[in-house]
Amino acid sequence: MEHDTQARVRISRIAAHLNPRSDGFQNMEEYSGVYQLNCLAKGASPGFKVAILGAAGGIGQPLAMLMKMNPLVSVLHLYDVVNTPGVTADISHMDTGAVVRGFLGQQQLEDALTGMDLVIIPAGVPRKPGMTRDDLFNINAGIVRTLCEGIAKCCPNAIVNIISNPVNSTVPIAAEVFKKAGTYNPKCILGVTMLDVVRANTFVAEVLSLDPREIDTPVVGGHAGVTILPLLSQIKPPCSFTQQEIEYLTNRIQNGGTEVVEAKAGSGSATLSMAYAAVKFADACLRGLRGDANIIQCAYVASEVTELPFFASKVRLGRAGVEEIYPLGPLNEYERAGLEKAKKELAGSIQKGVSFVRK
Ligand SMILES: NC(=O)C1=CN([C@@H]2O[C@H](COP(=O)(O)OP(=O)(O)OC[C@H]3O[C@@H](n4cnc5c(N)ncnc54)[C@H](O)[C@@H]3O)[C@@H](O)[C@H]2O)C=CC1
Ligand SMILES: O=C([O-])CC(=O)C(=O)O
Secondary structure, X not given: OHHHHHHHHHHXXXXXXHOOOHHHOOOHHHHHHHHHHHXXXXXXXXXXXXXXXXXXXXXXXXXXXXXXXXOOXXXXXXXXOOOHHHHHHHHHOOOOOOEEEEEEOHHHHHHHHOOXXXXXXXXXXXXXXXXXXXXXXXXXXXXXXXXXXXXXXXXXXXXXXXXXXXXXXXXXXXXXHHHHHOOOOHHHEEEOOHHHHHHHHHHHHHHHOOOHHHOEOOEEEXXXXXXXEEOHHHOEOOOOOOHHHHHHHHHHHHOHHHXXXXXXXXXXXXXXXXHHHHHHHHHHHHHHHHOOOOEEEEXXXXXXXOOOOEEEEEEEEEOOEEXXXXXXXXOOXXXXXXXXXXXXXXXXXXXXXXXXXXX
């Protein structure tokens, strides 16, 4: 009995230390037992602190699970406006190093963000068949703005990975929010276009009967329709295609998201492949933060590669976030024509995002 009481006191102290405002959970009474035991079971291992905003969603849940498995993560904060107690309790039982804490609702956003090194944002509504990514703007623009206001206040130096669509506009929205707050660092805000690269590698490997893990396809521009521009002429190792294969691959990569939206027939868009891509990208950001050399990925960032203020291209990730942005390299005629189409659409999406915050 005596022993039990002492153990309980010790557990509460550790829980309070790890999450001093844990009483914010709406269902904390039922939840606290699970949470506190979890905290006692694990100590924080050395590594990075990562928050996922939208952690209870279709992308958020598998993303949270995969980040819990990442040895570079010591603390994982799961934030959403619904269901985080359940998701947190569930994921916290995984016997990996990261300590998991859940945060529910706007009043806990600041606690979720304080001290974070990397913030990943998959919050917002997904597409249904017949919609474009831009059709999500009206709802998702406001969500991303609010979340970025929190980041600008609580962890202005964190690297931010933006998944919420339309990425072509939500990244400019984030930049404007940070500018308003006086904490804008263009090296830290990255639109996640990794799924386009993942798809490109998969589809190219299918066409050439190769292992997708051996293929590295740069995909530049943005993340919607014609703004997704795969540079098949620059694949490593070099590959050659017929014109018919080039057109098939470009079209399939540009419409990969729609392919999934239609197959899911109203129940959402890509979640599992997106979580995989998001973790691949987040892991690259963390390895960059750790100081690993030569971490190069495609991302949609503030850029001078074209005349547009934002553009996706290969970037080198490091301790400061985006440390170098690579030029597009030599394009063939087909890619040059694609670039012109991409830039035209991107210009409008960027302007729409900027005006949303400035208005
Ligand atoms: N960048 C990319 O390559 C991709 C982007 N996406 C986008 O990711 C977003 C999320 O997709 P899913 O996870 O499938 O949607 P979902 O609807 O399954 O999950 C979204 C989650 O966001 C949460 N949420 C809503 N408002 C919030 C707020 N203010 N703060 C925190 N959380 C909030 C919801 O409660 C929900 O749990 C969509 O906008 C989708 O278009 C999806 C696939 C690929
Ligand atoms: O297509 C969508 O709406 C989701 C997305 O961005 C993708 O799967 O690439």
